[in-house]
Amino acid sequence: MDFALTAAQLERYEAVLDETRDRLADDAASAADKWKTAAALGLTGLCIPAEYGGGGLGAFDTALTLAAFGRGCPDTGLVFGVSAHLLAGAVAIRDFGAERLRRELLPGLAAGELVAANAITEDEAGSDTSRLAVTAHRDHDAYVINGEKSFVSNGPAADVLVTYATTAPDGGFLGISAFAVPAGHTGIHLGDPLAKMGLAGCQAGRVGFQDCRVSEDYLLGGEGQGSAIFAHAMTWERACLFATYIGMMDDQLERCVAHARRRRQFGRPIARFQAVSHRIATMKQRLESARLLMYRACWLIDQGAGEQTAAAALSKVAVSEAAVANSLDAIQIFGAQGYLVAGGVERYLRDSVPARLFSGTTEIQRDIIAREMGL
Incomplete structure (x- = not known):
């Protein structure tokens, strides 16, 4: 490659x-x-x-x-x-x-005229998505959806909800179905934005379904294929969305290098102190390692290769862990300036912490990697 x-x-x-x-x-x-x-x-x-x-x-x-x-x-x-x-x-x-x-x-x-949101997380279904409390039962040529999703990114502003519901209670992963539901349907309630630590530019909220009648035309795939559809979408998200953090770390590293060259202590730029230069070198190492794993995961998706699921998990872990570690290092390099909101350095950390949680936690990604290795 x-x-x-x-x-x-x-x-x-x-x-x-x-x-x-x-x-x-x-x-x-x-x-x-x-x-x-x-x-x-x-x-x-x-x-x-x-x-x-x-x-x-x-x-x-x-x-x-x-x-x-x-x-x-x-x-x-x-x-x-x-x-x-x-x-x-x-x-x-x-x-x-x-x-x-x-x-x-x-x-x-x-065109961005419609905003899509992915509605799967529930109060009792975070990492374990095989036991969704939200249900959809068939009624002639439609499904009636009931229940509540607890954390939906883009939820308060959503026009289309890609949502997952249990259609066969005893079916486990094979009992989940996926729907693309226009948010204007009767019986849908979009909750207020939740207060979050970071990523303030993306609202998240609860979404409720109460006897929401949805035509079978809005079913994605076939009934019972929801888990496979979710896994497919997550492979794309784990590989591609985390490029956001690669770009963020590029910007962050550029700022750290410029600051280390400019900031002087004890009569010389702090870049001349090994404690600073080695910290920045480690940031570069994490970033470039994560970038290559991200490139590989995306390349495998484009090739339709079978190992893309594990590759996306590896990439997601590497990028998210690097983003948090590099953000902590950036604050250390900037010192008190890095702790102040006005400097814009601390926001890297606030926006990076959730990367270890959404799209499947770091621990879940390691489970995926281990499973794909036959463990």
């Missing part, structure tokens, strides 16, 4: 980076306006097929573009929200929705 970027890939990366820095640097802009700007840059439809108005990109090029977005945008929550909309939402509809459903939803999702 050759990860040398082509001229076209480099050009796209630089264009997105420049446009993001130019148009999304204003922290005073509203979340809605930032979303519209991201949509205008084509970021809400990167891997949606061109026939539905998207960019038609594969996993590798999608990740590269999200890395540029993550590097240039100071609102990592916005980048996360767009990525979740695309990878956990649109990918499931793209690959498992009937043609009529794809034509109904994908153009709006690609």
Whole structure:
């Protein structure tokens, strides 16, 4: 596998980076306006097929573009929200929705006119998604959904909910089905935004279903295929969404190097002290190791290779753990300045901590890796 970027890939990366820095640097802009700007840059439809108005990109090029977005945008929550909309939402509809459903939803999702949210987490179903309390029972040519999802990224602003419900209570993983439900359906309640530690640019909230009647046309795949659909979407998300953090760490490292060269103590730049230079060298090592694992996972997805699930898990662990470790190091390098909100360094840590939790915790990823090794 050759990860040398082509001229076209480099050009796209630089264009997105420049446009993001130019148009999304204003922290005073509203979340809605930032979303519209991201949509205008084509970021809400990167891997949606061109026939539905998207960019038609594969996993590798999608990740590269999200890395540029993550590097240039100071609102990592916005980048996360767009990525979740695309990878956990649109990918499931793209690959498992009937043609009529794809034509109904994908153009709006690609244009950013519709916001997608992935609704699976429940109060008693976080890592264990085989026992969902939300149910969907068939009633003639429709399903009636009841229950509540506890933590839905993009939930308060969602137009489309990719949701998972139990259709066969004794079926375990084979008893889960997936639906793409327009949020305007009767019986859906979108909760208020939850207060979070970081990723403030992506609202998250509870979503309730009360006798929500959904046509069978909104079923993704076949009944009982929900677990497989979720696993497929998560492979894309674990590989591509975490490119956001690769871009964030590129920006972070650039700032640390500049600060170490500029900041003087005891008559010389702090970069001249081995304790500082070695810390920055370790940050670079973590970043580049994580980048290569991310590249490999995305390449395997594009190749349709069987080992893509484990590769995405390896990438997710490496990127998320590196993001947290590098963010702690960045605060140490900046000292008191790094602890102040005004400096913008501490936000890297706040936005990185949840990376070890969402899309499956670090511990779950290691379970996946071990299972794929036959352990």
